[in-house]
Amino acid sequence: MNHHDVEQELQHLEYVFAHLSPKSTVPPLGYWRGRLNSLRKIPIVPSQRERINRLEQLLGTLELAVASGSESTPKETLPRAATRSRR
Template sequence: MDHYQVEKDIQHLEQIINHIAANDPLPLSYWRNRVRTVAAEAIVPAQRGRVNRLIEALETLEARSKALRAQGTDGAPGALQEPEGS
């Protein structure tokens, strides 16, 4: 992968990861694999820093998704958990 393709891939991932949610049609593992692929090709320190921020954002999303599953919600916007005893 050349430098320009890596740059385009990083830009794309930055846009996508800022807009995905825990209930996205593609699982977070798909995006983690995409970031890992780009990370392996990132050769410039600035690219590595951006990829590291993508990894941190995914970790945050994964933690949020895990917390929502533990609460019994699916992470959909506006999804409310039914009060117990209803």
């Protein structure tokens, strides 16, 4: 996976994670965990690593909310650029 592919994948995951909620987890959260884990296995730049870490924190919060039956969404939000619609 080249730098451009990694960037596209991160943008997609940031967009999706901005729209996930404990009530709306289709595909299941394990699917998104697997996509994040696959990015951990390839060489990436530090700024991309930070974005992956932020996504993992959001996913962990969401996983806890689902496990506890909570309907609240994670309090941390993604940067504004990550929530723009894809064109």
